[in-house]
Amino acid sequence: MKRIIPFLGIAIILVCSFTTVFAQRPDFSEDPYYYSKFTLEVGASLGVMNCLTDLGGGKGIGKNFIKDVNVGYSQPEGSIYTSIVYRNAVALRTEAVWGIVKASDAVLKNVKESTLGRYDRNLSFRSTIFEMSLVTEIHPRFFKLYSQNEKLPRLSPYLLGGIGYFVFNPRAKYDSAWVDLRPLSTEGQGFAEYPDRKIYKLKQINFPVGAGIKYKIANGVNFSTEFVYRILLTDYLDDVSTTYIDKSLFSKYLDGEKLAEALRLYNRQNEINPAHATNIGDIRGNPKKNDAYFSMNFKIGFIF
Numbered sequence: 539m540k541r542i543i544p545f546l547g548i549a550i551i552l553v554c555s556f557t558t559v560f561a562q563r564p565d566f567s568e569d570p571y572y573y574s575k576f577t578l579e580v581g582a583s584l585g586v587m588n589c590l591t592d593l594g595g596g597k598g599i600g601k602n603f604i605k606d607v608n609v610g611y612s613q614p615e616g617s618i619y620t621s622i623v624y625r626n627a628v629a630l631r632t633e634a635v636w637g638i639v640k641a642s643d644a645v646l647k648n649v650k651e652s653t654l655g656r657y658d659r660n661l662s663f664r665s666t667i668f669e670m671s672l673v674t675e676i677h678p679r680f681f682k683l684y685s686q687n688e689k690l691p692r693l694s695p696y697l698l699g700g701i702g703y704f705v706f707n708p709r710a711k712y713d714s715a716w717v718d719l720r721p722l723s724t725e726g727q728g729f730a731e732y733p734d735r736k737i738y739k740l741k742q743i744n745f746p747v748g749a750g751i752k753y754k755i756a757n758g759v760n761f762s763t764e765f766v767y768r769i770l771l772t773d774y775l776d777d778v779s780t781t782y783i784d785k786s787l788f789s790k791y792l793d794g795e796k797l798a799e800a801l802r803l804y805n806r807q808n809e810i811n812p813a814h815a816t817n818i819g820d821i822r823g824n825p826k827k828n829d830a831y832f833s834m835n836f837k838i839g840f841i842f
Contacts, residue, residue, distance in 0.1 A: 578623070583835060583836060584614075585834050587593065587638060589830065613639060617835065618633070629674065631698075635670075637833060638666055639665055657805070661778055663709065666707065671702035673699060674700055696752060704768070706742075708774070721796060760841065769830065773827070779822070781821060
């Protein structure tokens with residue numbers, strides 16, 4: 539939760555700033571689309587998606603939240619959505635989101651002396667994200683619903699929160715091909731020798747929270763910009779969480795191509811320093827913090 543507070547603070551500042559800028563815009567109250575208690579909004583969005591995981595980051599041991607975001611690793615994101623809106627004050631929205639997240643320790647090359655071995659860890663991942671979510675938008679008018687005749691503002695900031703269900707699949711590049719990491723049990727997931735390391739699920743729930751600003755650009759048409767952060771219940775979005783295991787165990791559970799891939803991908807430090815010796819129990823990730831992903835997008839919505 540500590541990671542969420544800075545971004546929510548930034549979102550609130552942006553909302554306040556935009557509200558001030560557009561405070562002199564005219565109200566609108568003659569739009570027939572807004573007379574009903576309930577309206578339906580259907581739309582789509584385009585934007586970017588990024589993540590906060592054990593990989594990449596900044597100097598030192600890594601910072602909290604925005605200080606550890608590698609902006610250059612932002613990937614495309616898009617969605618379609620439908621909202622049921624009550625008196626232009628509260629909306630229940632269902633949304634289908636598609637995006638990509640990725641991270642790499644290679645981004646730390648220019649500050650490698652200060653990363654306490656995170657650059658030398660030399661791990662990376664990439665995953666497609668598909669998400670279905672149900673969120674509630676709360677607009678300022680929510681706090682004065684009794685005033686049905688009040689003119690509607692052209693600009694409406696809002697907060698949102700809800701629940702989502704997402705699918706991911708961390709992969710790493712191996713000999714120019716992308717390899718699924720979960721079947722390799724890179725940290726001993728599912729091995730009897732590591733009973734506390736369960737095989738993680740690729741389909742999980744999350745909790746989207748965020749803020750946005752909606753602007754009426756024409757009768758029945760809204761434009762919004764929105765930031766959404768997903769609280770996750772897993773630390774394996776990037777397939778990295780805890781410590782290195784005894785590599786001899788891989789041959790007990792894997793064979794053939796999977797065995798070769800596991801031995802190559804569970805520990806990639808020798809690719810940078812062939813003389814490096816990795817010990818069983820050396821730090822591979824930080825299990826004290828779950829991973830997260832977030833998006834910033836622009837929405838166009840049509841009112842019915």
